[in-house]
Amino acid sequence: MLRSALSSLTLRGRAFAAAGVTAIACAVVFGQAALTRVGVLVLALPLIAALVVARRRHDPVVSRTVWPRLLRAGESARIDLSISSERRRADGPLLVEDTLPYALGSRPRFVLQGLGQHWERTVTYPVRSDIRGRFAVGPLVVRITDPFGLVERRRQIGGTAELVVTPRVLPLPAIPLSGGWQGAGEHRPQAFASGSAEDVSVREYRRGDDLRRVHWRSSARTGELMVRLEEQPWEAHATVVIDNRTHAHRGQGPASSFESAVVAAASVIVHLEKHGYAVQLATANGAEAEGAEQSLRKLAVLGLTARPQLDTAWSGDQARGGVVVAVLGAHIAGDTTSLQRIRHDAGAALAVVLDVEQWSATRTSAGPAAAATPLLAIGWRGVGIGPRDRLDGAWRDLGRAPSRGGVGR
Numbered sequence: 578m579l580r581s582a583l584s585s586l587t588l589r590g591r592a593f594a595a596a597g598v599t600a601i602a603c604a605v606v607f608g609q610a611a612l613t614r615v616g617v618l619v620l621a622l623p624l625i626a627a628l629v630v631a632r633r634r635h636d637p638v639v640s641r642t643v644w645p646r647l648l649r650a651g652e653s654a655r656i657d658l659s660i661s662s663e664r665r666r667a668d669g670p671l672l673v674e675d676t677l678p679y680a681l682g683s684r685p686r687f688v689l690q691g692l693g694q695h696w697e698r699t700v701t702y703p704v705r706s707d708i709r710g711r712f713a714v715g716p717l718v719v720r721i722t723d724p725f726g727l728v729e730r731r732r733q734i735g736g737t738a739e740l741v742v743t744p745r746v747l748p749l750p751a752i753p754l755s756g757g758w759q760g761a762g763e764h765r766p767q768a769f770a771s772g773s774a775e776d777v778s779v780r781e782y783r784r785g786d787d788l789r790r791v792h793w794r795s796s797a798r799t800g801e802l803m804v805r806l807e808e809q810p811w812e813a814h815a816t817v818v819i820d821n822r823t824h825a826h827r828g829q830g831p832a833s834s835f836e837s838a839v840v841a842a843a844s845v846i847v848h849l850e851k852h853g854y855a856v857q858l859a860t861a862n863g864a865e866a867e868g869a870e871q872s873l874r875k876l877a878v879l880g881l882t883a884r885p886q887l888d889t890a891w892s893g894d895q896a897r898g899g900v901v902v903a904v905l906g907a908h909i910a911g912d913t914t915s916l917q918r919i920r921h922d923a924g925a926a927l928a929v930v931l932d933v934e935q936w937s938a939t940r941t942s943a944g945p946a947a948a949a950t951p952l953l954a955i956g957w958r959g960v961g962i963g964p965r966d967r968l969d970g971a972w973r974d975l976g977r978a979p980s981r982g983g984v985g986r
Contacts, residue, residue, distance in 0.1 A: 590623040590727035626723040630730055637662040639717045639735030650745045653705045661697035672720040678712045706742045709877045713737040743873040744843040747968050752976025779803040815854040815900040817846050822861045823881045825906030828936035839876055841929050842904045846872050864891035887915040892922045903928045908951045920956050927975055928952045928959040935963040
């Protein structure tokens with residue numbers, strides 16, 4: 578316990594201890610008894626404070642709420658900390674500090690004063706991240722000091738909470754999409770408005786139902802209003818593919834072509850989901866996630882892979898007839914076969930191709946149009962994009978781009 582107490586001395590406490598030892602040594606050398614007493618007093622003060630602080634037991638209960646747990650890069654989240662204690666003795670002031678990763682900002686500190694018996698305090702602070710990722714918030718660090726500032730002890734209490742920051746999402750304009758059965762707006766899946774009693778199913782009328790869906794023949798037979806249930810047995814579906822192979826990208830960190838690809842893929846996922854598509858995410862390693870939220874969670878932590886070729890095992894039944902939007906990097910020898918298979922299975926195949934050489938300081942680019950040429954040659958609708966090009970403009974151009982070449986449905 579003594580070693581632990583001594584290790585908790587602050588700079589002021591160590592200075593007091595050094596001054597006390599020096600005073601005692603001088604008293605012995607010069608034979609000054611009064612100086613000895615002063616030295617013992619100065620030395621004893623930090624030691625006594627260290628022992629007192631070491632015996633103090635602060636075990637507050639901490640609960641942490643992160644709202645929301647899932648947010649996009651550039652947005653802010655709120656952390657609510659509830660700290661309470663069931664001690665029957667009043668506690669002195671506490672300095673608490675929450676542990677945050679560097680990406681979420683500086684560590685927030687709070688001084689809790691006026692703590693009586695059975696106290697509870699709630700503090701709130703914001704966090705913000707401009708980069709994607711999964712971050713752990715916590716644990717809470719409680720700093721216990723003596724009134725003279727000679728000793729400081731730190732204790733970690735409570736657990737951690739998870740905060741997921743998904744990539745930035747850029748708004749995209751509506752473009753005409755074919756495939757995926759039906760899409761958005763006038764292409765959104767609709768209920769049929771006509772049919773016979775033999776090819777529809779019905780249910781009882783509920784308040785708010787469209788009267789145009791009333792099936793009068795069934796209503797006359799049952800004596801109650803009945804409405805049609807003839808929904809299409811399929812839903813619009815789309816697959817967003819992102820090429821996350823190391824050799825397909827250039828640059829490092831937030832300014833790399835891979836991070837631009839992640840932003841583009843996230844933007845397309847949100848756009849398609851907003852327009853009625855059931856979205857799945859595929860990477861170079863194959864199918865990764867179903868649904869927009871799970872896809873964004875996967876993109877939040879997606880990294881580069883050393884895989885040499887694109888895995889297209891997800892194509893076929895999952896992609897047949899659907900819309901496929903690929904966000905690709907550099908075209909690698911051997912990719913043509915994989916991309917031809919995806920194009921063959923898809924109802925519509927669109928590609929945003931990054932001119933990754935523009936993200937490299939040592940290579941010369943042939944231009945975004947040249948980057949998309951290999952895709953156009955095998956029947957994709959493709960558009961190239963560089964680091965200074967706007968994604969919404971490229972997406973609009975993609976809607977106007979015709980497919981060329983020979984491989985298609």
